[in-house]
Amino acid sequence: MGVELLHRSARGVRATCAGEIFYAEATEILRELDAIPERIRSIEGIVEGSVRLGITGVLGPRMTMSLVTGCREALPKVFLKLVVSDSTTLKEQVSARELDMAITFESELSPNALSRRVLFRQRLCLAVHPQLATPSRSISLAELAKIPLVMPSKHTVVRKVLDHSLAQHGLSARIETEVDDIPSLIAAVRTGLGGAVIMASSVADIGGEDLPPPMLIEPPLFVTAAIVSSSDAPLTRAGEAVGALLPSLIKRYLQTEDLPGVDWVGVE
Numbered sequence: 001m002g003v004e005l006l007h008r009s010a011r012g013v014r015a016t017c018a019g020e021i022f023y024a025e026a027t028e029i030l031r032e033l034d035a036i037p038e039r040i041r042s043i044e045g046i047v048e049g050s051v052r053l054g055i056t057g058v059l060g061p062r063m064t065m066s067l068v069t070g071c072r073e074a075l076p077k078v079f080l081k082l083v084v085s086d087s088t089t090l091k092e093q094v095s096a097r098e099l100d101m102a103i104t105f106e107s108e109l110s111p112n113a114l115s116r117r118v119l120f121r122q123r124l125c126l127a128v129h130p131q132l133a134t135p136s137r138s139i140s141l142a143e144l145a146k147i148p149l150v151m152p153s154k155h156t157v158v159r160k161v162l163d164h165s166l167a168q169h170g171l172s173a174r175i176e177t178e179v180d181d182i183p184s185l186i187a188a189v190r191t192g193l194g195g196a197v198i199m200a201s202s203v204a205d206i207g208g209e210d211l212p213p214p215m216l217i218e219p220p221l222f223v224t225a226a227i228v229s230s231s232d233a234p235l236t237r238a239g240e241a242v243g244a245l246l247p248s249l250i251k252r253y254l255q256t257e258d259l260p261g262v263d264w265v266g267v268e
Contacts, residue, residue: 028097048077049238054090054102055082058158058182058199059225063253067103070249071242078238086180088155094228100239101229103246105157107222114228117243119250123261124158124221125214127186128195135212144217145171150185150194153178157223162197165221186211199223199261216261224265225250 005019015023055064064084071080083093087104094102094114105122126139132147133139145166151173152159166172176194179185189196189211198214227246229235235243247266254262 031097046077047075047238047241049236050079050081051101051236051239051242052081052083052099053242054093054099054104055084056087056090056102056104057084058086058105059103062257063250066253067246067249070252071245074245075238075241078242080242086152086155087157091228094230097230097233100235101227101243103225103227103250105223105225107157107161107224113231115231116229117227117247117266119225119227119247119264119266120254121222121224121263121265122199123216123263124161124197124199124223125216125261126195127189127198127211127214129189129192130212131192132195133215136215138218139215140218141166141169141171144195144197145173148174148176148194150177150179150188150196151175152180152185156180158197158199161221161223165219197221 001018001022003018004016005022006013007016007019055067064082068080068082071078083090083099083102085093087102087106090099090102090104091106091114093099103119106116126133126144126147128147133143151162154160154163162173174194177188179188182198185196185198188194197217227243229239229243251264251266254264
């Protein structure tokens with residue numbers, strides 16, 4: 001290359017700035033090489049290859065496995081490489097081309113640099129131990145601001161929506177602690193450490209069946225599920241097939257489960 005790619009010292013080896021660029025470019029070339037056999041076979045009408053799919057963890061394992069099973073049945077020659085993480089991290093990985101696409105949650109506050117296909121809107125609610133709040137069908141933002149909360153960190157979509165909505169009403173959240181792992185968050189709610197703003201549809205799937213029914217927040221707060229992919233890098237035929245299949249699989253799952261607080265707004 002005519003430049004130094006690695007810097008060696010007593011502390012070890014690290015890439016120089018040129019080395020980091022070389023690594024990123026070489027990785028992209030290798031991905032293109034790996035995709036050549038798939039593109040050749042697709043000429044004969046066979047949808048074949050691997051797809052790197054990200055899924056936000058708050059969708060829960062049941063929906064995730066339903067989608068994987070549905071893709072496997074419809075596209076038996078397509079191999080899914082599944083990554084489960086939070087929406088912000090998944091979108092960063094799609095932007096960096098580490099993932100072909102991802103199912104994420106976002107709000108009107110989210111930047112839209114990626115291509116997106118809207119799926120459904122999910123209402124937020126409060127899961128809380130009875131010792132902190134009297135169980136009710138709904139709770140106002142003013143009442144919510146008085147309750148200690150256990151919440152994910154500020155970069156997550158739900159936290160951004162909550163903080164923004166409270167600020168609009170001159171309120172702020174009483175955050176006792178931050179927990180990004182959803183099962184641990186529910187465990188904290190169960191002990192009475194604080195309430196948690198979550199998606200109503202995910203309570204049973206993340207171990208909160210023993211808690212009182214979650215209270216809907218008034219005025220309503222929403223996040224939107226969408227399939228995001230890179231605006232710059234075209235999908236392979238296998239990626240296009242998975243992307244076209246996912247909306248119908250997700251809609252069928254939502255209809256079967258009859259989950260609360262969910263409104264389908266996408267187009268199959």
